[in-house]
Amino acid sequence: MAFSIGIDLGGTTLAGVLVDEELNILAEEKIPVDREKRVEKVIGDMELLIRNFKKKGKGDCLGVGLALPGLLDWERGGIVFSENLNWRNVPVIPLLKEKLSLPFFMEHDVRSGAVAEVYFGAARPFQDVLYVSVGTGIAGSLIWKRNIIRGAHEASAELGHIVVEPNGPLCRCGNIGCLEALASGSAMERDAFHLSGKHVKGEEIFERAQEGVSPYQEVVKRASGFLGLGLFNLVQIFDPEVIILGGGVAEAGEWWLEMIREGYENRFFWTPIIPPLLLGQFRGRASVMGAAGLPILQKRGEYSQSIY
Secondary structure (H helix, E strand, C coil): EEEEEEEEECCCCCCEEEEEEECCCEEEEEEEEECCCCHHHHHHHHHHHHHHHHHCCCCEEEEEEEECCCCCEEEECCCEEEECEEEEECCCCHHHCCCCCCCEEEEHHHHHHHHHHHHHHHCCCCCEEEEEEEEECEEEEECCCCCECCCCCCCCHHHHHHHCCCCCCCCCCCCCCCCHHHHHHHHHHHHHHHHHCCCCCHHHHHHHHHHHCCCCCHHHHHHHHHHHHHHHHHHHHHHHCEEEEEHHHHHHHHHHHHHHCCCCCCCCCCCCCCEEEEEEHHHHHHHHHHHHHHHHHHHHHCCCCCCC
């Protein structure tokens, strides 16, 4: 019997899971990330989570998988730059290994979500997958023949920053009309505030939209239409077998998916082949579950990862 630990380091939340070798959750925990994003404090909280999970695990610990944001340092095992954390050149794994004698693995947070879906979740029957995570922002990962396409500069599949409306709103990247600025959770919260004058969180926006309450229904419909347009454009470039939607917004479920399909399927005039849109199995948990899966996949020989 063996177990694995996964840690997802986000801009506001540190999520952790303890899983068995079939990726069944044995324990999970979330704690807020230090408001000042102090490296020492955040690393200390990660250590605490790992120690707590290790005590609860039975049998051998296969290792700890980390889902990390931003541009990663594969040589040292850390973060070169993370906008959400405002971290530069932080050797995350070396700092943890000063305190913990365990095998460590790491992956970019969104690609970690893709790993969860491709090897354990909704994308298992497929070889060529476009994984799209919709949350506060929008990001993605390309998987071809079950291999992640990382790009020449480790920056492939920045799907949130394709431009779908040249006269659209300003995106946080500095461009105008990015998909993220029109279809993400934060975009819907912004639009709902402008139309209602109230600060409403994404979950409540979806609840009211499903009830047919204006302007929330219109906000979700508009965002879903832009997302469908963006996904259609990506299909023309990459020709995937399937598109898997994950991230926090995917928790809205099939109702949201149907709204996206309206702006997606209706654009396929010249070809009968329309890659299906599917909700991910892990949705908002995808990144942390993929992280927990890294040591398991390494043991199986299914996914080559550097061991730190």
